[in-house]
Amino acid sequence: MTVNRLMSQKVRELYEQFPYPLRDPQEEKDRLLMPPLDTLSRVNHYCFGGTKVIDASFRALVAGGGTGDAMIWLAEQLRDVGGSVTYLEPSEASTRVARARAEARGLENVTYVNATISEFAASKPDRFDYINCAGVLHHLEDPQEGLRDLASVLKPDGAMGVMVYGEHGRLAVTEWRKMIEPLLNNKDLSEQLAMTRKLLGNLPEDNMLLKMGGGPGFIRGLLENDPEIVDLLLHPVECAYDVHGVYDFAASADLHVAAFTGFFGFGGTGKAHYAIGNLVRDPALLRELSAMPLRDQQAFCERYSGAMPLHAFYLTRSDRAQAAEMLPDGDLAPYFFVKPTPSFFDDLVALAGQPVLIEDGSGNAVDLTGGPDLARLLAVFDGKNTVADLVRILRDDILDKQPIDMNSIAINTLGAVWALFHKFDWMLASRPEGWQKAESERQLTVRKQ
Numbered sequence: 001m002t003v004n005r006l007m008s009q010k011v012r013e014l015y016e017q018f019p020y021p022l023r024d025p026q027e028e029k030d031r032l033l034m035p036p037l038d039t040l041s042r043v044n045h046y047c048f049g050g051t052k053v054i055d056a057s058f059r060a061l062v063a064g065g066g067t068g069d070a071m072i073w074l075a076e077q078l079r080d081v082g083g084s085v086t087y088l089e090p091s092e093a094s095t096r097v098a099r100a101r102a103e104a105r106g107l108e109n110v111t112y113v114n115a116t117i118s119e120f121a122a123s124k125p126d127r128f129d130y131i132n133c134a135g136v137l138h139h140l141e142d143p144q145e146g147l148r149d150l151a152s153v154l155k156p157d158g159a160m161g162v163m164v165y166g167e168h169g170r171l172a173v174t175e176w177r178k179m180i181e182p183l184l185n186n187k188d189l190s191e192q193l194a195m196t197r198k199l200l201g202n203l204p205e206d207n208m209l210l211k212m213g214g215g216p217g218f219i220r221g222l223l224e225n226d227p228e229i230v231d232l233l234l235h236p237v238e239c240a241y242d243v244h245g246v247y248d249f250a251a252s253a254d255l256h257v258a259a260f261t262g263f264f265g266f267g268g269t270g271k272a273h274y275a276i277g278n279l280v281r282d283p284a285l286l287r288e289l290s291a292m293p294l295r296d297q298q299a300f301c302e303r304y305s306g307a308m309p310l311h312a313f314y315l316t317r318s319d320r321a322q323a324a325e326m327l328p329d330g331d332l333a334p335y336f337f338v339k340p341t342p343s344f345f346d347d348l349v350a351l352a353g354q355p356v357l358i359e360d361g362s363g364n365a366v367d368l369t370g371g372p373d374l375a376r377l378l379a380v381f382d383g384k385n386t387v388a389d390l391v392r393i394l395r396d397d398i399l400d401k402q403p404i405d406m407n408s409i410a411i412n413t414l415g416a417v418w419a420l421f422h423k424f425d426w427m428l429a430s431r432p433e434g435w436q437k438a439e440s441e442r443q444l445t446v447r448k449q
């Protein structure tokens with residue numbers, strides 16, 4: 001194996017010169033960044049069927065950890081239970097920033113390894129329960145080899161959270177790179193950056209980059225963030241994947257896509273972008289699309305929405321994709337991962353029988369018309385009642401006025417409630433005493449339509 005195959009020299013130099021993403025350790029005093037991909041409640045739900053015991057034995061690896069976002073969030077979540085994080089990163093400059101951030105937070109459950117993924121895998125470390133690898137594999141000379149190397153250090157029941165570039169949503173960048181390619185020769189990275197800054201500073205208003213980034217604010221932000229410009233527009237080694245490419249990439253390492261999910265700047269619930277029911281309204285077309293295999297449906301969404309510059313997803317060795325979406329098993333307890341506001345249930349009672357919107361404050365909403373007992377039903381989703389308990393409560397206490405056996409109606413009703421509240425990860429499921437930490441960024445409210 002040549003040195004270039006491990007990591008191209010140009011990529012190495014790039015991240016020594018521009019640690020990514022741009023982070024100031026001083027800011028750790030004021031805020032905690034929580035990359036949604038690595039939120040353990042979500043990892044437990046999608047990758048471990050809600051059954052993972054997250055304790056002192058839990059080992060996480062952050063491969064290509066950059067300036068430390070995922071490492072910090074995982075180490076924060078694991079510090080109280082004694083779990084550990086291994087931060088793997090070849091760039092010393094990036095490691096200095098990541099280490100300073102962890103020190104600023106007093107995190108002591110992190111081990112730092114200065115190596116590439118291949119070098120680390122070759123050292124045959126103890127295996128990991130969860131591996132984060134975000135924004136790294138598409139910069140490798142051989143991404144499949146990188147993924148196989150990561151799989152080789154994953155426990156048999158372990159899982160990975162991966163992010164790679166999205167081919168379709170990133171067309172603006174691909175076009176930009178074609179445009180500047182002839183201008184890059186004979187310029188070092190600093191000169192390339194200076195030239196790119198000039199071009200961005202006077203960008204024609206119809207340029208595709210503006211649309212991809214959601215407007216002029218995106219370009220203003222870029223101009224204050226040289227590492228972002230370099231990473232986005234001047235990277236010497238990169239590739240991108242469409243939905244089918246993601247599935248094929250996973251299969252190349254004998255892994256399955258357990259779920260697509262969210263990423264910074266892409267919402268905490270990126271999975272909703274991949275659900276045709278959220279994009280297509282026409283019932284006949286929806287029926288036709290629903291008959292297609294899941295990956296074809298998701299591939300349709302990618303091109304129809306045009307809004308996926310990246311794909312963030314979980315990988316597991318066994319196929320869990322369907323199970324994570326269905327009503328959980330009888331012994332699991334659904335819980336509100338996004339907490340309702342204190343007045344949520346009272347508001348729901350007051351609005352019973354009327355069309356309402358339930359929202360999470362980040363642009364996600366579902367509309368429904370609840371019956372008089374919807375608030376009572378939702379209130380028993382307390383993370384302690386299992387699905388079997390919920391069926392019994394619904395059948396015997398809430399639907400008990402009905403003159404017929406309500407068991408199957410209770411199950412169907414629960415399934416409908418679950419589908420509604422799981423769509424944007426408002427509810428997840430775990431064992432009753434398992435890992436059920438709610439998200440702190442969103443809150444559920446209800447209002448009249």
Ligand SMILES: C[S@@+](CC[C@H](N)C(=O)[O-])C[C@H]1O[C@@H](n2cnc3c(N)ncnc32)[C@H](O)[C@@H]1O
Binds near residue numbers: 011065066136
């Ligand atoms: C775009 S940054 C992503 C950083 C971080 N994962 C994040 O999401 O914020 C890519 C990182 O991968 C690292 N990297 C590149 N090639 C690598 C390799 N072969 N093995 C391990 N890390 C690598 C780079 O040094 C860089 O810090």
